[in-house]
Amino acid sequence: MTLREALLRGRNRPRILGGGSPTTSRGDGYEFVQLRGYLIGDDVRRIDWAATARSGALQTRVMLEDIALIFAAICDRSPSMRLGRRRALADAADDAVAAWFGASGGEDRAIALLSQGPVPNRARPGRSGAALAREALRTQREEDFDPNALFDIATATLPRGAALLLVTDAAGAERSEDARLAEIALRYDATLALARDPWQSDLPLHGFARLVDVESGEPYLRWFGKRERDTYRRASVAREEEVVRRFARFGWRTGILEESDGTAALAEAFGIPRGALD
Amino acid sequence: MSFGAPGWLLAAALLVALGLWAFERARRVRDARDLAYSDLAFLRRTLGERDRFGALLRGAWIAGLALAALALARPHLLLPVPVHDGAVVLCIDTSGSMASTDIVPTRALAARAAATRFIEEMARGERVAIVAFSGAASVVQPLTARHAAAIAALDTLPAPNGPTAIGDALALAGTLLGQRGPRTVVLVTDGVNNTGIDPLAAASTLGERGIHVDTVGIGTNSGSLIPGTSEAAGIDDAALRAYARASGGRFVRVENSSELRGALGALGRVTSFERKSVDVSLAAAFVGALLLALAAFAAVGLGRIS
The missing domain is CATH 3.40.50.410 (von Willebrand factor, type A domain)
Structure with missing residues (x-):
């Protein structure tokens, strides 16, 4: 199953009614999903007569609708995404965004949500739209990340049922408000790719060492021994788990974005093989 | 306290100011080599709010400079010395x-x-x-x-x-x-x-x-x-x-x-003791140098980023 198929299966609107639902392109759908007993209201053209004959009761073919999807993405470009052990988290985020928009089909629309507004401003279907949106996210200027403001832009510009990807780290994710998370999950098929703390496995500080906050520039000096590193590792894991739990509680898909492979976060979130995203 | 060479106090004050400037400059140079971190507030919550080590380091540095500078003025203290x-x-x-x-x-x-x-x-x-x-x-x-x-x-x-x-x-x-x-x-x-x-x-x-x-x-x-x-x-x-x-x-x-x-x-x-005015220049210089060495070593030599 591809990411797009997974999105289609996961749509929140009525999607497995035998009678189908409004689509943006012509046709009644092409992908068979299952057979089920006939329900009043089903399109009689969907009745599978052979199956009806075999079972002795009316059977309806359930199809996935052949519709255009809207791929939207928000990507955190705050200074903290510059960090990483061997590779910047921002590069891994680019991978995830590329895989996200890369999953879009010819009639799908791709929209990058920036603090200035959505790009493209007008829906542009096809591969060029995906490339534009991806480029817009990749080249957006580095700035403080405000997920709530971006959620507001999303609700103002995206139609219901769109697929929305949010790529950020724990600090960014923690800034989001519960009410907005719930609203986004209600309107859209929402996915969080949570960038993992690069120092989670082992804080690389030993002895009397200093670090500096990449966002505020504030230095911090203290002794880092084994106890401090262990405490940090536990706290970082707990923090990540808490963020994932919180988003999942509101109905978001979640995946962890590793600096080495940003695409794997989408595979994890959608429960599809990693290879399906290449 | 009295001073054998009070004129050196001005030089001492200048030395302290010079030391503070050098410390600040060294701190900036070191900042450029510090580990960049994404969320200091989280780290503080996790490991403790107070930067006691930093304050201790700055205190040792300033005290060391002050003592070394004071030693130039040949300070004398009334101390009990063995009779x-x-x-x-x-x-x-x-x-x-x-x-x-x-x-x-x-x-x-x-x-x-x-x-x-x-x-x-x-x-x-x-x-x-x-x-x-x-x-x-x-x-x-x-x-x-x-x-x-x-x-x-x-x-x-x-x-x-x-x-x-x-x-x-x-x-x-x-x-x-x-x-x-x-x-x-x-x-x-x-x-x-x-x-x-x-x-x-x-x-x-x-x-x-x-x-x-x-x-x-x-x-x-x-x-x-x-x-x-x-x-x-x-x-x-x-x-x-x-x-x-x-x-x-x-x-x-x-x-x-x-x-x-x-x-x-x-x-x-x-x-067994009598109070005498004792020249403590050497002791002040020694303790000052020790503090300076400790602070400098702690600031640049002890920690490492792997």
């Missing part, structure tokens, strides 16, 4: 009232034990003499630096008997002490002066010569009778305090043998 050429005369009352048993076993024996402790606490090389007095004063041990001999001489103290001639004892002690060096008379008595010359005048004379008279009053408030008499073994606190004050010495009142041992032991330690 090696000092002399002490122990005047021990052997009047009849010292046979009183309100201090166990008797005042005389308790005074002898406490005097032993006093001599043991004296600094090596400090000389001690022992004067016994009742109706008259006599030298039991001339000034000697051999403390063991002085302790042995305490065994030759006369048995308690007779009146109390405090003034005579102080005058005799004055003749034993020379004209130079730290000199002290320690008067151990339980009684009221009732014969001989005026003790206050004798104490004042000693004070004028720079000799302190430390007085130790022995006896309980309830007192007791002098054995074999119907006379109370009294004590004149006010007079003993006056003798001490007249000579710049201290007065101590004790009511049991342990207090007496403690008081004389403390006096022994006190008389």
Whole structure:
């Protein structure tokens, strides 16, 4: 199953009614999903007569609708995404965004949500739209990340049922408000790719060492021994788990974005093989 | 505190300012090499809010600079230094009232034990003499630096008997002490002066010569009778305090043998030291350099980023 198929299966609107639902392109759908007993209201053209004959009761073919999807993405470009052990988290985020928009089909629309507004401003279907949106996210200027403001832009510009990807780290994710998370999950098929703390496995500080906050520039000096590193590792894991739990509680898909492979976060979130995203 | 070269204080202030500037510059250089981190607030919550190590480091750096700079001005401090050429005369009352048993076993024996402790606490090389007095004063041990001999001489103290001639004892002690060096008379008595010359005048004379008279009053408030008499073994606190004050010495009142041992032991330690103006430049420079080295090492040498 591809990411797009997974999105289609996961749509929140009525999607497995035998009678189908409004689509943006012509046709009644092409992908068979299952057979089920006939329900009043089903399109009689969907009745599978052979199956009806075999079972002795009316059977309806359930199809996935052949519709255009809207791929939207928000990507955190705050200074903290510059960090990483061997590779910047921002590069891994680019991978995830590329895989996200890369999953879009010819009639799908791709929209990058920036603090200035959505790009493209007008829906542009096809591969060029995906490339534009991806480029817009990749080249957006580095700035403080405000997920709530971006959620507001999303609700103002995206139609219901769109697929929305949010790529950020724990600090960014923690800034989001519960009410907005719930609203986004209600309107859209929402996915969080949570960038993992690069120092989670082992804080690389030993002895009397200093670090500096990449966002505020504030230095911090203290002794880092084994106890401090262990405490940090536990706290970082707990923090990540808490963020994932919180988003999942509101109905978001979640995946962890590793600096080495940003695409794997989408595979994890959608429960599809990693290879399906290449 | 006084300064041997106060002109250097200005240079010291400039040095401190220069050090602060260098510290700030070094901090900025180091900042460029610090580990970039995404969320300091989270780290603080996790590992503790207060940057005690940083404050300690800055404090050590500034204190080190200040001490090193201060050393240039050759600071002098009034410090207690061991007395090696000092002399002490122990005047021990052997009047009849010292046979009183309100201090166990008797005042005389308790005074002898406490005097032993006093001599043991004296600094090596400090000389001690022992004067016994009742109706008259006599030298039991001339000034000697051999403390063991002085302790042995305490065994030759006369048995308690007779009146109390405090003034005579102080005058005799004055003749034993020379004209130079730290000199002290320690008067151990339980009684009221009732014969001989005026003790206050004798104490004042000693004070004028720079000799302190430390007085130790022995006896309980309830007192007791002098054995074999119907006379109370009294004590004149006010007079003993006056003798001490007249000579710049201290007065101590004790009511049991342990207090007496403690008081004389403390006096022994006190008389072993004198307050002198000491040049502490070297110590200040050393401690300052040590602090600077520690702070610099901690700031740049101890931590590493793997």
